[in-house]
Amino acid sequence: MRPSVFFSAFEPLHEVPQICDVCQLDPPVLSFEFATTGESGEPEEQKGFCCRWCAAELLHKLERADAQRRAEEEAALKVDEFDIIDFEEPQLAGSYHG
Numbered sequence: 001m002r003p004s005v006f007f008s009a010f011e012p013l014h015e016v017p018q019i020c021d022v023c024q025l026d027p028p029v030l031s032f033e034f035a036t037t038g039e040s041g042e043p044e045e046q047k048g049f050c051c052r053w054c055a056a057e058l059l060h061k062l063e064r065a066d067a068q069r070r071a072e073e074e075a076a077l078k079v080d081e082f083d084i085i086d087f088e089e090p091q092l093a094g095s096y097h098g
């Protein structure tokens, strides 16, 4: 699954916590749903209310999660490439001695 973050304004009448769920410091301004893949590959979801600072932090977190995912995919591709190179590599030592 792709990491994602979703922000929404909350209903004025909806029960809203006094402080941000993330930093526990500032009053929340948005509700959020943050979904990413944990180290075990299982989806991890975080939901709650966040202040504007933490909304920005969640975006950074998403960016990092996505970069991590891409790096892992690229690493997996490189392993595949190395496998192919290993199979196709000629026996140089033998040919140099002709």
Ligand SMILES: [Zn+2]
Binding pocket: 020, 021, 022, 023, 024, 025, 026, 050, 051, 052, 053, 054, 055
């Ligand atoms: Zn916060």
